């Protein structure tokens with residue numbers, strides 16, 4: 001049998017423990033642990049060699065090699081007067097015999113963290129990896145499993161036994177148990193909680209995250225209660241776009257993800273927040289890709305704005321109706337003066353789908369603009385000294401000032 005020949009070939013060159021031998025054939029014989037596979041192979045090699053030895057074949061050298069890591073063979077050899085010494089495994093040096101013992105330390109490190117899913121990640125001394133690589137390369141092994149994989153799998157299984165109800169999750173575990181086999185240290189890496197919700201901003205003196213000028217509160221501050229519920233040490237927010245601090249966010253609201261770093265728990269009941277400045281309504285847990293998608297989507301979302309605009313010169317309703325010419329128009333904007341220092345001279349092209357105006361008094365009108373996300377709406381209204389074209393100010397031939405701006409809908 002090819003497996004036995006190959007196994008004997010390997011054992012002639014290297015003493016390997018049951019696990020390290022069995023691992024080279026890990027893809028053969030489903031539902032066997034590597035040490036069971038390795039032991040079975042050694043037993044069969046032992047039976048074959050002993051019967052050949054008894055029929056007079058010269059296999060003593062092979063028996064001595066096998067005996068280095070196989071007790072029954074040592075026993076057999078002693079009955080025929082040959083003393084063979086036990087040797088340490090060439091690859092792991094004995095580490096795999098009871099690697100499960102690290103699960104106890106890991107369970108200890110996880111105490112106090114309320115999690116559901118985990119993964120084990122280990123780092124091994126370089127020489128172990130090099131020796132494994134040497135064996136795999138020399139014998140062209142294509143049926144094996146890596147030692148790291150076996151260790152992570154076995155400690156993971158032992159942790160499952162010790163921590164009933166938890167699950168192993170490769171892609172997005174709540175926590176990663178890190179075991180450093182060089183130092184023996186076990187640590188826990190806590191992935192952040194990502195809670196998606198939508199927010200409304202009812203105040204014109206509240207910004208998303210930064211405090212400046214007349215801003216009296218931030219959404220970030222208001223969402224600290226989420227961090228406290230999860231027992232985290234820090235929180236940040238990822239919103240699908242942003243309105244100006246003095247613009248209200250009304251209607252259907254805007255998606256935002258609260259990222260709680262180093263949480264003490266991964267599931268909690270988060271009540272909605274409603275105060276005079278903001279409303280936050282939690283929706284559910286998301287992952288990094290979904291956060292990216294929310295941010296990306298904001299660039300192409302359609303938004304509906306309402307603005308209250310002051311005109312320097314009095315306007316008639318008939319004049320004001322000219323703004324409808326701006327429906328279904330492409331607007332070209334150079335980076336507004338107010339943020340110019342940050343990113344100078346960038347050109348942005350956005351669509352205005354629909355625009356309606358209603359005269360409130362000769363100098364004041366209300367404007368509804370349905371446009372592509374990313375349009376600088378204030379600049380689209382007052383023209384920004386010609387940096388945005390076409391603009392409402394240009395069409396009306398009037399100097400305009402935006403008194404109020406609200407986002408009514410994010411479609």
Ligand SMILES: [Zn+2]
Nearest residue numbers: 017020089092
């Ligand atoms: Zn080994």
